[in-house]
Amino acid sequence: MTENVYRIDLAAAHEQQPADGWWGSVTQMGPDEALLDARDLGASRGDGIFETFGTMEGRVHALGAHLARLGRSAHSLDLPEPNVEQLNAVVRRAAQEIDAPGQASIKLVLTRGVEGTGIPTGWMVVTAISADAFASQRRDGIDVVVLERGYPSDVAGRAPWLLAGAKTLSYAVNMAALREAKRQGADEALFVSTDGYALEAPTSNLVVKLDGEFVTTPPVNGILAGTTQGDLFELLEGWGERTAYRLLTIDEVRSADAAWLLSSVRLAAPLRSLDGQPLEVDVELTARINDALLGR
Ligand code: PLP
Numbered sequence: 001m002t003e004n005v006y007r008i009d010l011a012a013a014h015e016q017q018p019a020d021g022w023w024g025s026v027t028q029m030g031p032d033e034a035l036l037d038a039r040d041l042g043a044s045r046g047d048g049i050f051e052t053f054g055t056m057e058g059r060v061h062a063l064g065a066h067l068a069r070l071g072r073s074a075h076s077l078d079l080p081e082p083n084v085e086q087l088n089a090v091v092r093r094a095a096q097e098i099d100a101p102g103q104a105s106i107k108l109v110l111t112r113g114v115e116g117t118g119i120p121t122g123w124m125v126v127t128a129i130s131a132d133a134f135a136s137q138r139r140d141g142i143d144v145v146v147l148e149r150g151y152p153s154d155v156a157g158r159a160p161w162l163l164a165g166a167k168t169l170s171y172a173v174n175m176a177a178l179r180e181a182k183r184q185g186a187d188e189a190l191f192v193s194t195d196g197y198a199l200e201a202p203t204s205n206l207v208v209k210l211d212g213e214f215v216t217t218p219p220v221n222g223i224l225a226g227t228t229q230g231d232l233f234e235l236l237e238g239w240g241e242r243t244a245y246r247l248l249t250i251d252e253v254r255s256a257d258a259a260w261l262l263s264s265v266r267l268a269a270p271l272r273s274l275d276g277q278p279l280e281v282d283v284e285l286t287a288r289i290n291d292a293l294l295g296r
Helices: 011-016 041-045 063-076 084-097 135-140 172-183 227-238 250-254 283-294
Strands: 003-009 025-028 048-056 103-111 121-129 142-148 188-192 205-210 213-216 242-245 258-263 267-274
Touching: 003 084, 041 103, 048 063, 048 084, 063 084, 063 103, 063 227, 084 103, 084 121, 135 267, 135 283, 142 172, 172 188, 188 250, 205 227, 205 250, 213 227, 227 242, 227 258, 227 267, 227 283, 250 267, 258 283, 267 283
Parallel strands: 142 188, 142 267, 213 242
Antiparallel strands: 003 025, 003 121, 048 103, 103 121, 205 213, 205 258, 258 267
């Protein structure tokens, strides 16, 4: 596997704290070099934030939207504000440096650091993605089961400490949901709120085509604001399609003309079934969407 690992050293930044957010020095790591202190709160408590960027031929998709979301995540967790300008340059350079054609993913992580230091820990892993890694899911679709998220759709405003909408490192629940979906013979889970609304998947957003309109769950309802979904809506609007943010019941998803899960690396994966009930896959439109998303 072609992979590059970088340390983002924020110790110097902590002392200087420039007005436009912290910044640090970036060093590429050798394969045997240690990166993480065992006392890091990112490792022991999942106390930190991350972004996964998708790239194609060295171009980073939705870079501005990802960095804006990283800033919002930092704010939600009371972490120091990242220097967006520096990270913009760092991520773009890392995308150029990976020695592999086609798609890659860049995972950028910032933790609360080693307990007691108050200095965040940062790193970045760039991984080449083979051209056929998601080809069949993008073309043939995915089987999805509905799983309970355990909270109502209006919880985010009332309980900001749940960090709904922040991209935190605490993904154990999301990964457990994916394993449960696989136990049930499916590829993916779709979370439903206790009041019966479709939220998002463990690592992707839902977009549904219903009565000629493309609809997704509003980010205020405790889900992550998707950068891929955001770019898709812009593309669709450019193609003259109608888009909307509103809550969808599971029955509405079931009766959709088409539905997709959207995320930065897999891009648009059409739903071919929901809880075992077949859904229509729009092969042509899905291919057009994925071509446009890869071409960004
Ligand atoms: N929702 C969750 C919980 C996610 O983890 C992700 C992926 O990072 C998404 C949605 C999709 O976001 P994006 O399109 O920015 O990758």
